[in-house]
Amino acid sequence: MKSRIYLDHAATTPARPQAIAALAAAAAVVGNPSSVHSGGRTANGIVETARDRIAAWAGCRADAIIFTSGGTEALALALNTPQRVLAGATEHSAVLAARPDAALVPVDADGVIDLAALAALLAAGPALVAVQHANNETGVVQPIAEVAALVAAAGSRLLVDAVQSAGKLPLPHADFVAISAHKLGGVPGTGALIARDPAGLTPVQRGGGQERGHRGGTPNLPGIAAFAAAIDSPADWNRVAVLRETLEARLAATIHGAGAPRLPNISNIALPGVAAATQVMRLDLAGIMVSAGAACSSGKVHASHVLAAMGLGDAAGEAIRVSLGPDTLGSDIDAFAAAWLAMAGARDRHAA
Structure with a gap:
């Protein structure tokens, strides 16, 4: 062959070897993280330890981490708002499909966002601005610091899709940052939204109030454990x-x-x-x-x-x-x- x-x-x-090992170990744990018995407490301990490790790696508070099924769901959670949305014209389809009503900000011939056009759109009023840290097709890195300054000056909020850049570049400072485990050497089916102020989020996936009410459904215990293990091996x-x-x-x-x-x-x-x-x-x-x-x-x-x-x-x-x-x-x-x-x-x- x-x-x-x-x-x-x-x-x-x-998936990195240590992520696969953590996945297997967590899969052997019998207990729902929401259960109050000893098995549930053990499972919940794995989730919260992973949350702490990922928060330390990301440079944020542990309660800012909301586990999701991946980058797409993380973006959808942040975008689930009645607020006006502005999005770069080269954003991932996960953003464009979640908010087909978004006003698109043009880019130049290299795919870099037009800051003057963004400023003009922001002048119309507050918005949630979605900009990739780095493009998934070209690898082009956006001037996130400049974007963030414009967004803050306009009294708006910034959502950064860092699915491709996480682990390769320092995570940017933003109101929301989306990341995905399987781009980092974890396994598919796990990601996170890092939310500066999670209280204002409206859940996309409703259920039993898991993830402090931000995302219903039993947490993916093995995937979350693998996620935390993967970030311990920088490339x-x-x-x-x-x-x-x-x-x-x-x-x-x-x-x-x-x-x-x-x-x-x-x-x-x-x-x-x-x-x-x-x-x-x-x-x-x-x-x-x-x-x-x-x-x-x-x-x-x-x-x-x-x-x-x-x-x-x-x-x-x-x-x-x-x-x-x-x-x-x-x-x-x-x-x-x-x-x-x-x-x-x-x-x-x-x-x-």
């Missing part, structure tokens, strides 16, 4: 950044968003004339797993709304996302570069 090279870490990254992102730079130099291709600060592990690579879905399939046949845009559309490949918002027109459907992880090797980069260059060469021969 052909060896498989995984270069889709922005979609999900493999060497400087090494990953060197690999990413090597990859881009080898290809000599157009890299979308390259003119802005980016995360160390994401490259959005253009190959004009070849549909993104075709590129993904050809690379998969070569044993290399990448994606086209976000991996949140039930396996479908569409032209990227992120690249479209950056003004790329038809080219928005002719790019792939390559995302590296802590365990990516130089040999993985070599294999990808060879396969991509072969694909580009086949396109050129066909065009000739």
Whole structure:
């Protein structure tokens, strides 16, 4: 069987060994965290210890952490408000689908939010402003400090989607920050909303009043334990950044968003004339797993709304996302570069 090279870490990254161990240990605990007997108290102790560890890592109060099923639910919880919403035009679909009524703030050709346009929209009155810390398709890092200053001056609130940036960059200061375990070496099905003032939240998922009334349903005890364990193993992102730079130099291709600060592990690579879905399939046949845009559309490949918002027109459907992880090797980069260059060469021969 052909060896498989995984270069889709922005979609999900493999669970770290210590996270898997914590998952298994917590799964063996018999008790609902809401039960008052000894088994329930043991389970609740695991949840609260994890909350304390994640809060210390995030630099916030423990009661600011609200566990959710992932980043999507965390964003939906913060967005479940009658308040007017402003959102960057390149926000994740989890934001745009949760609030289709949001006024979109334009971005420049690199995908960086237009601060003047944001200020103009804020002048119309208070709003909840949703801005990604770093884009999931291009890795472009937004000027969150400047955004936060504008939002605060307007008497508004800021929601930051830090699902991609958490663990790679310090978490920003905001009214709400969304994070997800499986992007950090935890397991899917667990995330958190960090809320500066949780009292004003309106639950999306109602039930038995768990998470201090902010999120109903029995907590995902194994996933939460794995989440806390995963953050104890920081990655060497400087090494990953060197690999990413090597990859881009080898290809000599157009890299979308390259003119802005980016995360160390994401490259959005253009190959004009070849549909993104075709590129993904050809690379998969070569044993290399990448994606086209976000991996949140039930396996479908569409032209990227992120690249479209950056003004790329038809080219928005002719790019792939390559995302590296802590365990990516130089040999993985070599294999990808060879396969991509072969694909580009086949396109050129066909065009000739």
